[in-house]
Amino acid sequence: MxxxxxxxxxxxxxxxxxxxxxxxxxxxxxxxxxxxxxxxFGNAGQRSYGVVYPWASAAMVKQALPWLLQADGPLKMHLPPSPATVRFLLASLRFAFAPGVFGLNKRAMLQMGVFSRQRFSELERDLDLAFDGGTGGVLQLASSPAMMAEYRDLSPLLTEFGVAHRLLGPIEVREAEPGMTGDGPLHGGIQYQTDGTGDCHxxxxxxxxxxxxxxxxxxxxxxxxxxxxxxxxxxxxxxxxxxxxxxxxxxxxxxxxxxxxxxxxxxxxxxxxPIYPVKGYSLTAPLVDETRAPVSTVHDDNLKVVSTRLGSRLRATGFVELSDFRRDIPEARLATIRKSVASRFPGCADLEQATSWTGFRPMTPDxxxxxxxxxxxxxxxxxxxxxxxxxxxxxxxxxxxxxxxxxxxxxxxxxxxxxxxxx
Ligand SMILES: Cc1cc2nc3c(=O)[nH]c(=O)nc-3n(C[C@H](O)[C@H](O)[C@H](O)COP(=O)(O)OP(=O)(O)OC[C@H]3O[C@@H](n4cnc5c(N)ncnc54)[C@H](O)[C@@H]3O)c2cc1C
Missing domain, CATH: 3.50.50.60 (FAD/NAD(P)-binding domain)
Known part of the structure; x- marks a missing residue:
C-alpha cells in the first residue's frame, strides 16, 4: 500500500x-x-516507560487550584481563558471524576509504555541511531513524606505490569545521583531502573x-x-x-x-x-561539571521540574500551561526552572549559555x-x-x-x- x-x-x-x-x-x-x-524538539528527554499516566485525575484537580495560586507553581493559565481552554478543562473534569476511568487509562498507558520499551530496544539494536540516548533510568524525588507514601502506594501496580522500580531512602537517592548536592527537600524517591533518556529531536x-x-x-x-x-x-x-x-x-x-x-x-x-496544546518550557545548557550533573533523568517533585542529562548537555523542563498557541517565553518560567536546577544540581551546567524553548503537548482531555x-x-x-x-x-x-x-x-x-x- x-x-x-x-x-x-x-x-x-x-x-x-x-x-x-x-x-x-x-x-x-x-x-x-x-x-x-x-x-x-525540546522536550524533557525522558523515555519514562514506567511513569506514564493520564492527565485527568481527581488528585490532579485537588492540586490544581493551589498550584495556580503559587507564584512558581507548575500550573499556569492565561486569563481570561479562551473558549477552547474552558472546553478542555470541563472535558478533563468530566473524565477525572468518571468512576474507574483514571485507573483503566493508567493501566492502558502503562501497558503501552512496557510495549514501547521493547520496541525501542529493538529499534536501537537494529539501527545505528545517534541521539544522546541512555538507559540510566528515571528517578522521581520525594520532597515530602506524603509524596513518598504515594510512591509506596503505586509500587504494587508497577510490579503487576512488570515495571522494574525501587523505593529509595534519601541516602540511596544520593548514591544513585551523586551529583545531587543541592539542599532541596528530600525524603526519598522511586527509581525506574530500566527507563531511558534521549534527545527526541x-x-x-x-x-x-x-x-x-x-x-x-x-x-x-x-x-x-x-x-x-x-x-x-x-x-x-x-x-x-x-x-x-x-x-x-x-x-x-x-x-x-x-x-x-x-x-x-x-x-x-x-x-x-479534542486535542489541546498544553504548553511547557525547557532550557538546554552545556555541562560544566559532569560530576555535579544528573546521571539520568531526575524529577524534582518540589518545583515539578525534570532534569535530564543528554550527552554533554543538561535539559531542564517544566510547567503545564493553558494558554492556547501563545509562543512567548516569560522570564519568570525560566527562573523557576533555574531555581530547581540550583536546588538539586548546583554548578552542573552553564545556565547563562542555555537556550530556551517552548512547545505544546498534544493533550487529550482524558x-x-x-x-x-x-x-x-x-x-x-x-x-x-x-x-x-x-x-x-x-x-x-x-x-x-x-x-x-x-x-x-x-x-x-x-x-x-x-x-x-x-x-
Ligand atoms: C515541555 C515538554 C516536555 C516534554 N517532555 C517529554 C518527555 O520527557 N517524555 C515524553 O515522552 N514526552 C514529553 N513531552 C511530550 C512529547 O514531546 C510529545 O508528546 C511529542 O513530541 C508529540 O509528538 P508528535 O509527533 O505527536 O507531535 P509534533 O512533534 O508536534 O509533530 C507534529 C508535526 O506535524 C506537523 N504538521 C502539523 N500540521 C501539519 C500540516 N497541516 N501539514 C504538514 N505537517 C503538519 C508539525 O509541523 C509537526 O512537525 C514533552 C512535551 C513538552 C512540551
Missing amino acids: HIVVIGAGVVGVTSAHALARRGHRVTVVERLAGAGLETS LFSQALAAACEEQGVTFLYQHQVQRLLFDAHRIQGVELRQPDGALEVLEADAFVVSAGCWSPALVAELGVKL GPAILGRGPRDNLYFNTGHGTFGWTLSAGSAELLAQVVDGEPTAIPLDAFRPDRFRV
Whole structure:
C-alpha cells in the first residue's frame, strides 16, 4: 500500500518507519524544514516507560487550584481563558471524576509504555541511531513524606505490569545521583531502573534519515491544506508546496500524526478531535561539571521540574500551561526552572549559555492518545500523545502498523479508540 503520514514529529517518523518495515510505500508530509521541529524538539528527554499516566485525575484537580495560586507553581493559565481552554478543562473534569476511568487509562498507558520499551530496544539494536540516548533510568524525588507514601502506594501496580522500580531512602537517592548536592527537600524517591533518556529531536532526525535510506519519501516544507474525501474514503491530500503552489497527493491510506494541529486537519470531516496544546518550557545548557550533573533523568517533585542529562548537555523542563498557541517565553518560567536546577544540581551546567524553548503537548482531555482507524475506511490516527509522546512513540507506531495491516494488536487499544469522545 502507498501510505501518506501527515507530520514528521517523533510520532509521525516512528509510524513511517513501522509501516515501511512491513513493506508499505510511505510518504511523510511535513510543513516545516525537517523532522522533529515542533513539540518533539525540546522536550524533557525522558523515555519514562514506567511513569506514564493520564492527565485527568481527581488528585490532579485537588492540586490544581493551589498550584495556580503559587507564584512558581507548575500550573499556569492565561486569563481570561479562551473558549477552547474552558472546553478542555470541563472535558478533563468530566473524565477525572468518571468512576474507574483514571485507573483503566493508567493501566492502558502503562501497558503501552512496557510495549514501547521493547520496541525501542529493538529499534536501537537494529539501527545505528545517534541521539544522546541512555538507559540510566528515571528517578522521581520525594520532597515530602506524603509524596513518598504515594510512591509506596503505586509500587504494587508497577510490579503487576512488570515495571522494574525501587523505593529509595534519601541516602540511596544520593548514591544513585551523586551529583545531587543541592539542599532541596528530600525524603526519598522511586527509581525506574530500566527507563531511558534521549534527545527526541535528534532521534526523529536520525530515524527519518534511516527511513529515507529504506525508501521512505519525506516532503518537507509541504503543508497539508485539507483532506479530499467522499463518504467512504480519503482520496488524497491537498498540499501547499514551498513555492506556494497547490498539488494533490493520492494514496491508499492516510495517517494523521500532526500533534496539536491534527484537529484542524479533520474538522471538515465533521470530526472534533479534542486535542489541546498544553504548553511547557525547557532550557538546554552545556555541562560544566559532569560530576555535579544528573546521571539520568531526575524529577524534582518540589518545583515539578525534570532534569535530564543528554550527552554533554543538561535539559531542564517544566510547567503545564493553558494558554492556547501563545509562543512567548516569560522570564519568570525560566527562573523557576533555574531555581530547581540550583536546588538539586548546583554548578552542573552553564545556565547563562542555555537556550530556551517552548512547545505544546498534544493533550487529550482524558489522557490516552488517539490511536486507530478514523471515520473513513483508509484514515488512521496516531496523535494526541500529550505528556508522553516521546516515550510511547516506538510502541504506538508498531501498534498503528498492526491496525493498518488488520492484525491483532500486541496490547488492547480500547482506551485509545478515536471514537471514544463520541464525535
Ligand atoms: C515541555 C515538554 C516536555 C516534554 N517532555 C517529554 C518527555 O520527557 N517524555 C515524553 O515522552 N514526552 C514529553 N513531552 C511530550 C512529547 O514531546 C510529545 O508528546 C511529542 O513530541 C508529540 O509528538 P508528535 O509527533 O505527536 O507531535 P509534533 O512533534 O508536534 O509533530 C507534529 C508535526 O506535524 C506537523 N504538521 C502539523 N500540521 C501539519 C500540516 N497541516 N501539514 C504538514 N505537517 C503538519 C508539525 O509541523 C509537526 O512537525 C514533552 C512535551 C513538552 C512540551
